Structures are given as C-alpha cells and as structure tokens.
Amino acid sequence: xxxxxxxxGQKKGFGATLWDWLTTVDHKKIGILYxxxxxxxxxxxxIEAMLIRLQLLVPNNDFVSAGFxxxxxxxxxxxxxxxxxxxxxxxxxxxxxxxxIGARDVAFPFINSLGFWMFFFGGLFLNxxxxxxxAPDAGWTSYASLSIASTGHGIDFYAIGLQIAGAGTLMAxxxxxxxxxNMRAPGMTYMRMPLFTWTTFVASALILFAFPPLTIGIxxxxxxxxxxxxxxxxxxxxxxxxxxxxxxxFGHPEVYILILxxxxxxxxxxxxxxxxxxFGYSAMVFATVLIGFLGxxxxxxxxxxxxxxxxxxxxxxxxxxxxxxxxxxxxxNWLLTIWGGNITMTTPMLYAxxxxxSFVMGGVTGVQQGAAPLDYQLHDSYFIxxxxxxxxxxxxxxxxxxxxxxxxxKMFGTMLSEKLGKITFWFFFxxxxxTFFLQHFLGLMGMPRRVxxxxxxxxxxxxxxxxxxxxxxxxIGTIVLLINIIVTTxxxxxxxxxxxxxxxxLEWAIPSPPPFYNFAQTPxxxxxxxxxxxxxxxxxxxxxxxxxxxIHMPNGSIIPFFMTLGIFIAGFGAMYRVxxxxxxxxxxxxxxxxxxxxxxxxxxxxxxxxxxxxQIRRMERGRD
Amino acid sequence: xxxxxKKWRLVTLLAALTIILSGCGEEYLSTLLPAxxxxxxxxxxxxxxxxxxxLVMAVVFTIYFIALAKFRRKKLGDDHMPKDVEGxxxxxxxxxxxxxxxxxxxxxPTVYYTYKLGDVxxxxxxxxxxxxxxxxxxxxxxxxxxEFEYPEHGIVTAQELVVPTGEKVYFNLIASDVKHSxxxxxxxxxxxxxxxxxxxxxxxxxxxxxxxxxxVFYGKCAELCGPSHALMDFKVxxxxxxxxxxxxxxxxxxxxxxxxxxxxxAGEAAFANSCLYCHAVSGVGTSGASAPNxxxxxxxxxxxxxxxxxxxxxxxxxxxxQKYKPGNLMPAFGDLSEEDLDAIADYLLDLKVEE
Numbered sequence: 019x020x021x022x023x024x025x026x027g028q029k030k031g032f033g034a035t036l037w038d039w040l041t042t043v044d045h046k047k048i049g050i051l052y053x054x055x056x057x058x059x060x061x062x063x064x065i066e067a068m069l070i071r072l073q074l075l076v077p078n079n080d081f082v083s084a085g086f087x088x089x090x091x092x093x094x095x096x097x098x099x100x101x102x103x104x105x106x107x108x109x110x111x112x113x114x115x116x117x118x119i120g121a122r123d124v125a126f127p128f129i130n131s132l133g134f135w136m137f138f139f140g141g142l143f144l145n146x147x148x149x150x151x152x153a154p155d156a157g158w159t160s161y162a163s164l165s166i167a168s169t170g171h172g173i174d175f176y177a178i179g180l181q182i183a184g185a186g187t188l189m190a191x192x193x194x195x196x197x198x199x200n201m202r203a204p205g206m207t208y209m210r211m212p213l214f215t216w217t218t219f220v221a222s223a224l225i226l227f228a229f230p231p232l233t234i235g236i237x238x239x240x241x242x243x244x245x246x247x248x249x250x251x252x253x254x255x256x257x258x259x260x261x262x263x264x265x266x267x268f269g270h271p272e273v274y275i276l277i278l279x280x281x282x283x284x285x286x287x288x289x290x291x292x293x294x295x296x297f298g299y300s301a302m303v304f305a306t307v308l309i310g311f312l313g314x315x316x317x318x319x320x321x322x323x324x325x326x327x328x329x330x331x332x333x334x335x336x337x338x339x340x341x342x343x344x345x346x347x348x349x350x351n352w353l354l355t356i357w358g359g360n361i362t363m364t365t366p367m368l369y370a371x372x373x374x375x376s377f378v379m380g381g382v383t384g385v386q387q388g389a390a391p392l393d394y395q396l397h398d399s400y401f402i403x404x405x406x407x408x409x410x411x412x413x414x415x416x417x418x419x420x421x422x423x424x425x426x427x428k429m430f431g432t433m434l435s436e437k438l439g440k441i442t443f444w445f446f447f448x449x450x451x452x453t454f455f456l457q458h459f460l461g462l463m464g465m466p467r468r469v470x471x472x473x474x475x476x477x478x479x480x481x482x483x484x485x486x487x488x489x490x491x492x493x494i495g496t497i498v499l500l501i502n503i504i505v506t507t508x509x510x511x512x513x514x515x516x517x518x519x520x521x522x523x524l525e526w527a528i529p530s531p532p533p534f535y536n537f538a539q540t541p542x543x544x545x546x547x548x549x550x551x552x553x554x555x556x557x558x559x560x561x562x563x564x565x566x567x568x569i570h571m572p573n574g575s576i577i578p579f580f581m582t583l584g585i586f587i588a589g590f591g592a593m594y595r596v597x598x599x600x601x602x603x604x605x606x607x608x609x610x611x612x613x614x615x616x617x618x619x620x621x622x623x624x625x626x627x628x629x630x631x632x633q634i635r636r637m638e639r640g641r642d
Numbered sequence: 643x644x645x646x647x648k649k650w651r652l653v654t655l656l657a658a659l660t661i662i663l664s665g666c667g668e669e670y671l672s673t674l675l676p677a678x679x680x681x682x683x684x685x686x687x688x689x690x691x692x693x694x695x696x697l698v699m700a701v702v703f704t705i706y707f708i709a710l711a712k713f714r715r716k717k718l719g720d721d722h723m724p725k726d727v728e729g730x731x732x733x734x735x736x737x738x739x740x741x742x743x744x745x746x747x748x749x750x751p752t753v754y755y756t757y758k759l760g761d762v763x764x765x766x767x768x769x770x771x772x773x774x775x776x777x778x779x780x781x782x783x784x785x786x787x788x789e790f791e792y793p794e795h796g797i798v799t800a801q802e803l804v805v806p807t808g809e810k811v812y813f814n815l816i817a818s819d820v821k822h823s824x825x826x827x828x829x830x831x832x833x834x835x836x837x838x839x840x841x842x843x844x845x846x847x848x849x850x851x852x853x854x855x856x857x858v859f860y861g862k863c864a865e866l867c868g869p870s871h872a873l874m875d876f877k878v879x880x881x882x883x884x885x886x887x888x889x890x891x892x893x894x895x896x897x898x899x900x901x902x903x904x905x906x907x908a909g910e911a912a913f914a915n916s917c918l919y920c921h922a923v924s925g926v927g928t929s930g931a932s933a934p935n936x937x938x939x940x941x942x943x944x945x946x947x948x949x950x951x952x953x954x955x956x957x958x959x960x961x962x963x964q965k966y967k968p969g970n971l972m973p974a975f976g977d978l979s980e981e982d983l984d985a986i987a988d989y990l991l992d993l994k995v996e997e
Contacts, residue, residue: 084869163820252838298729325841328760350737382695391755394831398864463667464827469872
C-alpha cells in the first residue's frame with residue numbers, strides 16, 4: 019500500500035520498487051509504464067520491419083520463408099498500431115493531460131492501472147505466439163476468409179491478444195473522457211484547454227465508439243475459430259464482407275485515434291518554440307472535432323475494390339475527400355503559427371517542422387486514393403504502403419519522437435541530449451523519406467503489397483534496394499535515441515520547472531518531475547496558455563485557486579495486475595480447449611480468478627489517504 | 643465531363659508530369675503506361691489529382707520555407723517577443739473555401755468515372771439472334787492459380803487469359819477458397835474476387851501483347867491469400883479480333899481430347915496415369931476444375947504462373963510443387979521415375995493450340 023513516506027521517494031530496495039510499479043495508480047508512473055511497454059513493442063515492431071525490408075532487398079530473395087514473411091508483416095502492423103503507437107500516445111496522455119488541466123490524477127486511477135495491464139498482457143499474449151505456435155499470418159486486417167482458413171493457433175493469438183489489449187484501450191479512453199470533462203481546474207473552460215488535451219479528448223471519444231465494433235468483430239472471429247461459429251463461413255450462411263465492414267468501422271477511426279493526439283503534440287510544440295500563441299485556436303478545435311466526426315463516415319474507402327457498387331463507392335469517395343478540408347485548415351494554422359514567430363530549432367521543433375512536409379505528402383496521396391476509380395489501381399499496391407507510412411510514420415511516429423524529447427524533462431526531470439536528438443532526427447527523417455517515397459512509384463509500377471518476394475525483370479529492383487537502405491537509416495536513428503536515453507539517465511542532470519523556458523501550459527508551472535500530488539494547491543486558470551500569462555505578468559508558477567489544504571490521494575493496488583492475469587490465463591484455456599482437455603478448466607479458472615479479484619475490489623473499502631498540510635509544506639519547501 | 647475543368651490550364655503541368663512518370667515501370671506491368679481505356683481513365687484521374695496536389699504542396703511549402711527563413715531566433719534575437727495573433731477570419735475563410743473548391747474539382751470526375759467504370763449493364767446484352775454481344779469471361783481465383791472460362795464459347799483455360807483487343811471484355815469474378823483480387827496493372831484497376839458473391843466489371847485491351855517483351859501483360863493477385871500470394875501471377879495475351887477467333891476455334895477443336903494410358907508416347911501414358919485425374923487437356927469445358935487446365939501448356943509463358951517456361955522447371959515443379967509455391971494444393975510427384983518426368987515434361991510442352 020502506498021504511504022506518503024514511500025511516495026516521497028526514499029531509497030528503496032528492488033523488491034519494494036517493483037511492488038511500487040506493479041501497484042501504482044499514479045498517472046505519471048502509469049504514463050512511464052506505457053512508455054516502457056510501448057517502447058519495447060516499438061523496437062520489436064521495428065525489428066520485424068527490418069526483416070521485411072531485408073527480405074525485399076533483392077529479387078527472388080529467400081532470407082525468410084513465405085509463411086514466416088506473412089507472420090512478420092502481420093505482427094509488424096498489429097504491433098506498431100496496437101502495441102506501440104497507441105500505448106506510446108497513452109503514455110504522454112497519462113503523464114501530461116492531468117497536468118495540463120490542473121488535476122491531481124485521472125478520474126479513475128484504478129481503471130487507469132487496469133487499462134495499462136490489459137494492454138501489456140494482451141501484447142504479451144500476442145507475442146508469445148512466436149514461441150508457442152506460429153504468429154498470426156493473415157495481415158493486421160485479418161480478413162475473414164484467410165483468417166478462418168489459417169491453420170495453427172496464430173490467428174487465435176491475434177484474436178485473444180487484441181481482445182485483451184483492446185479492452186484496456188477502451189478503459190483508457192473512457193477514463194480520459196471522464197477526466198477531461200470532470201477534473202478541469204477552476205477557470206479551465208473547454209475553450210482554454212491546450213490542444214493536446216483537446217485532441218486527447220476527441221481521440222478518447224473516437225475510442226469509445228470505434229473499439230466496441232472491434233470487440234464484436236474479434237468475438238465473432240474467436241467464436242468462428244474456437245467455438246464452431248459460422249459468422250464468416252459463407253457455406254454456412256455467414257459472410258466474409260461483414261468482417262471487412264466491422265474491421266474498418268473500427269479501423270478508420272483508429273487512424274484518427276492515432277493522428278489527432280499527434281496533431282495535439284505538434285500544436286503545443288509549434289506554439290512553444292515559435293514563442294507565439296496557436297494561430298486560430300478555435301478553428302483548430304473545430305477542425306479536430308470535425309475530423310473525428312468525419313472519421314466515422316469514410317470506412318468503406320478501404321473497400322472500394324470489394325465490389326460495393328458505384329453508388330456506395332461514389333458516396334464514400336466524396337466523404338473521404340471532404341476530410342482534406344479540416345486537415346488543410348490545421349496545416350495552414352500551424353504555418354501561420356510559426357509565421358511571424360521567433361523559431362528556435364530544438365529537437366522537438368525539428369520533428370514538428372519535419373512533420374509538415376511529410377504529413378502533407380501523406381495527406382495528398384490519401385485524397386488521391388479517395389478518388390475511387392483511381393484507387394482501383396492504387397489499392398493493395400505499394401502506393402498504399404507508402405501512403406499510410408507517410409501519415410503514420412510522418413505523422414504519428416514523428417509526433418511520438420517529438421513528444422519524447424519535449425516532455426522527457428517533465429516526466430523524468432532530465433533533459434535528453436539535444437545533439438544526439440538532432441542526429442536521431444536527421445537519420446530517421448532522411449531514412450523515412452528514402453524508405454517510403456519511392457514506394458509510391460513501386461505501387462504505380464504494379465507491385466502489390468504484402469508480397470513475400472518479387473521476380474527479377476519487373477523494374478522494381480532499384481527502388482526496393484533504396485527503400486531497404488532507408489530503413490537501415492531509420493534503425494540507426496532509433497538506436498541513437500536509445501543511446502541518448504541511456505546516457506541522459508546515467509548523467510542525471512536535473513532540470514527546473516520550465517526547462518524549455520518558453521513553456522505555455524500548466525505542466526511547466528510545476529517541478530520536473532512533479533510531486534506525486536501534482537499541484538500543492540489546485541491552480542486557477544486565467545486563460546489559454548495560462549502559464550504564459552503568469553510569466554508575462556512576472557509570476558513564476560501558477561495562481562492558486564484554494565488555500566493549502568489536505569490532499570486526498572488514492573492508494574495503490576495490486577488487484578488490476580491480478581485481474582488481468584486471470585484473463586490472460588483464461589485466454590490460453592480458450593485457445594487450447596480445442597486440442598487439450600485441460601483447456602476448458604484453465605478457461606474457467608482464469609475467468610473465475612478474474613471475477614474473484616473483481617469481487618475483492620467491490621467488497622473491500624479503500625478510501626485512499628490524505629497528504630496533510632504540514633507534509634505538503636515540508637515537501638514544497640524541500641524543493642526550493 | 644473533363645471539358646468543364648479548364649483542362650488547358652493544367653496541360654503544361656500534366657505534360658511535364660507525364661514525362662516524369664512515364665520514365666517509370668515496364669510496359670507490360672505499369673499503371674503509368676496504360677494499355678486500355680479503363681487504365682487510361684484511371685491514369686488521367688491520377689494526373690488530375692497529382693496536378694492539384696502538387697499545387698497545394700507548392701503553396702504549403704512556399705509559406706513554410708519563407709517562414710523558416712524569416713522568423714528564426716538566430717536572426718531575431720533571444721529576447722524578441724513576437725506579437726500574439728489570435729487568428730484571422732479572412733485567412734481562415736480562404737483556406738477553407740479554396741480546398742472545398744479543389745475537392746469539388748476532383749469529386750466531379752471521380753463520381754463520373756465511378757459510375758462509368760461500374761457500368762456492366764451491357765454484360766447480358768444479346769443481338770437479335772440471341773448471341774451475346776460482348777465477350778464475357780468467368781474468372782475463378784484459387785489457391786494460387788487462375789481459371790478463365792468463356793461461357794458463350796464453352797471453353798476454359800488457366801493461368802493465361804486470352805482476350806481480343808479493341809472491345810469491352812466483361813468479367814465475372816469469384817474466389818473458390820479464400821479471397822483474392824484480380825489485377826492487370828497495365829490495363830486497368832483491380833476488383834476483388836470474393837468467396838460469396840460474383841463481382842462484375844469490364845476492361846478494354848487496346849494493345850496487342852505480341853510486341854511486348856514477353857509477349858504478354860502481367861496479371862497479379864492483389865489481396866493477401868496465404869504464403870504464395872506473391873507468386874499468384876497470371877499472364878494476359880491480347881490478340882487482334884481475328885486471331886482471337888482463331889484461338890477460340892482452336893480451343894474448340896480440342897473437344898474430347900484426353901491422354902491415353904496405353905499411348906505409344908511415354909509422356910502421354912505417364913500423364914494419363916499420374917496427372918489426368920486433376921488436369922484436363924481439352925479446352926472445352928466449364929470452370930470448377932480442381933487443377934489448372936493444361937490444354938495450352940505449351941503456349942504459355944511461365945510454369946505455374948511465374949517460373950521460366952522450360953523443361954527443367956516443369957520437371958522440378960512436378961517433383962515438388964511445395965518447394966516453389968508453398969501452400970498450393972498440388973501433391974508432389976517425386977516418386978515418378980526420371981524417365982517418366984522427362985517424358986511428361988516433353989508431352990506438356992507439346993500441348994499447344996497456337997502455331
């Protein structure tokens with residue numbers, strides 16, 4: 019159980035430290051856990067990507083086998099989307115959003131912890147497929163006819179792993195919604211919220227509506243594969259196209275779940291490092307909401323070649339193109355934010371400036387693919403591979419790397435090396451364009467995606483070679499980042515509240531890292547960029563909305579960990595039930611164990627603890 | 643439809659683009675060198691959208707680079723405090739309105755071509771005598787090969803689609819196991835072969851394939867369908883209408899052809915004993931075979947759709963198909979004697995309907 023004493027951070031043994039991290043419900047620590055988990059899977063997905071590119075280095079290569087290649091592409095996509103990009107963004111949302119709105123934690127700290135462990139165990143489950151059987155091999159989209167036909171347990175790992183991880187995501191989404199609606203400090207009206215908070219809010223709303231379809235789709239798949247269902251077996255009255263619809267009704271908003279927080283991160287960075295308020299703040303907010311709304315109206319543009327007919331294709335084509343309008347508004351608002359500003363080239367700003375041309379290129383190819391008849395040529399070719407890497411790497415990954423540098427001091431109290439950071443940026447940025455730019459042309463030259471190898475004499479050799487070299491550069495950039503993190507942590511040079519010196523939002527008004535209760539007194543928000551306003555008036559810190567009073571904080575709990583462990587165990591039971599008699603008992607045991615932990619949680623009163631006024635005063639003094 | 647778009651304004655830009663883009667790709671495979679009306683329509687749409695997109699990018703990049711050059715802290719000094727600007731209704735209106743206009747410019751031809759390319763109403767049309775007016779080909783995609791049936795001619799072939807030039811050819815597409823997608827990049831966009839429903843579309847082939855490097859266009863499977871998805875190629879032979887009629891007649895002439903186990907030709911006898919159960923050698927029939935029809939094996943461009951078309955590859959393939967196309971459904975015939983394999987390969991390479 020967390021006590022004030024050990025929260026303050028005395029030296030602890032390994033066991034106590036481990037216990038602290040397993041039981042933590044502190045949003046800042048959970049943010050760090052998400053970064054570690056997401057970072058691990060990012061490296062894993064990156065290794066898979068390197069193997070893919072090595073296989074495609076030359077024609078007729080047999081570096082990996084055909085079946086293994088399909089496992090690699092499936093796991094690369096699934097890992098990067100579900101286990102790397104989203105958790106890394108969740109890491110920053112967790113660490114930063116409560117600070118930006120002046121809250122002491124998220125609305126449901128216990129569920130926050132549960133959400134993390136669900137993600138982690140789901141990802142673990144999925145990746146254990148490499149060792150226990152075969153990895154899933156039907157693509158991250160897992161289209162039904164192929165995923166039903168796939169032998170072995172690969173697809174079962176996909177279904178159950180994503181089900182567990184997806185439940186965690188849904189919880190996190192709901193938690194952020196409630197947090198942002200209910201926990202804003204006095205004066206923090208909706209139209210004063212920093213853009214990162216706004217985009218977190220809209221992305222969470224998208225999660226709320228997009229993940230249930232995925233849950234249902236995956237349950238259908240699970241029942242078809244493990245319990246004799248026939249949802250997708252057309253010979254038994256099922257239909258495989260239904261899977262495609264369900265998947266993309268989730269899958270398209272998922273893209274916006276990733277990119278909107280990225281937009282938020284860049285909005286913060288442009289404003290801080292151009293030393294100028296965000297141009298057209300209300301238009302930015304409105305565009306964010308509009309993109310989120312339109313995101314649900316366009317899923318069938320992933321299915322133009324399925325044969326839905328010209329009317330459906332035409333409607334979805336026009337709706338898709340419409341998204342270009344609010345996205346364009348955002349781009350121009352960012353440009354006008356730096357226009358007339360005072361731009362300093364920090365590492366986060368480099369990423370933000372690299373993002374604009376990259377993302378614009380990804381955006382325009384998206385509009386091209388929205389033109390349905392043209393998409394008949396582009397769909398499932400390397401053009402689409404180039405396009406979605408331009409938006410996801412050029413948008414989301416650059417945002418994650420930018421945020422890593424930008425918020426690292428706030429989360430860890432040390433500053434990542436700017437020099438190494440810039441080296442990472444240039445390797446990653448040049449490598450990224452080298453890898454993916456020419457893939458547009460490979461697609462136009464007739465190269466389908468998801469091909470394990472290609473024959474000589476089709477005119478694709480040179481571009482594939484260049485693409486692989488680019489991937490190596492990206493890998494070098496990533497390794498430099500890891501070195502940067504290790505070196506910075508080892509040096510441990512502490513920084514103050516506002517290490518970038520131009521911080522505008524509330525998180526920069528408090529120590530780095532913040533005390534476990536965040537704000538000694540709840541802040542009073544006096545406008546957009548509230549810390550900037552304070553600094554302009556010569557204050558260092560924030561205006562308090564209340565006198566120093568006792569602070570009520572939640573206790574840590576090991577229950578979320580065990581709750582998830584039960585589901586994790588049940589997953590194996592469900593999967594092996596088909597082959598082994600012990601499967602069913604394990605399934606029942608796992609679920610029973612989870613229900614038991616839920617019962618304990620319900621019955622046991624846990625009222626949290628108070629940090630007294632004296633303790634707060636002592637700790638705040640200790641910092642000065 | 644395109645006339646309304648003040649096409650002439652884009653002509654210069656499009657011409658430049660055409661030159662740049664045409665440098666890329668092989669004539670028998672590239673979408674950038676369309677060899678049919680459908681592909682040409684799609685290529686025009688590519689040029690139009692690319693032109694507009696380059697325009698947008700030019701505007702963005704100009705503002706971006708000027709801002710980067712002018713507003714650097716190095717130049718302005720560390721103490722410079724920029725003026726805060728809340729926004730500008732005029733500017734925001736402009737960059738909302740102009741993109742809406744651009745989207746409309748793209749949306750009109752998009753909708754037009756969506757309906758045009760989706761129009762298969764002429765598929766069932768017949769003349770006064772009840773003969774089909776248009777050629778229809780039934781395509782069945784299977785684990786890793788393609789079957790092409792010509793219902794009004796009563797013939798069927800595999801792996802190599804033969805079509806006449808200069809007319810619309812209509813396709814009925816279906817998959818018999820898992821989903822695939824039918825794509826001839828140089829001729830036109832793809833359409834999925836679903837497992838539960840027939841998809842219909844048309845393509846037009848304007849160029850005879852005999853002048854191409856391999857004498858064929860390349861066709862691809864565009865939907866992940868298992869380990870050998872990458873190898874699920876097919877080839878397309880486009881013939882002048884007269885030659886096509888000749889090909890159809892030659893195919894019809896193979897009616898009743900079979901391999902005789904008692905034949906003096908050792909290859910035919912071995913084929914009859916080992917292969918005939920799955921592989922037909924008569925081009926007359928319907929789709930639904932469990933293995934590719936081999937009537938035109940000797941005319942084909944590739945073994946198994948992707949290997950060089952020679953005797954050694956034919957023998958190797960028969961011995962161990964899994965080695966070359968993992969996950970395909972053909973059993974291995976490694977226990978056949980070298981003589982039999984050799985004779986079967988000779989027999990197969992002699993199966994031709996073209997001169």
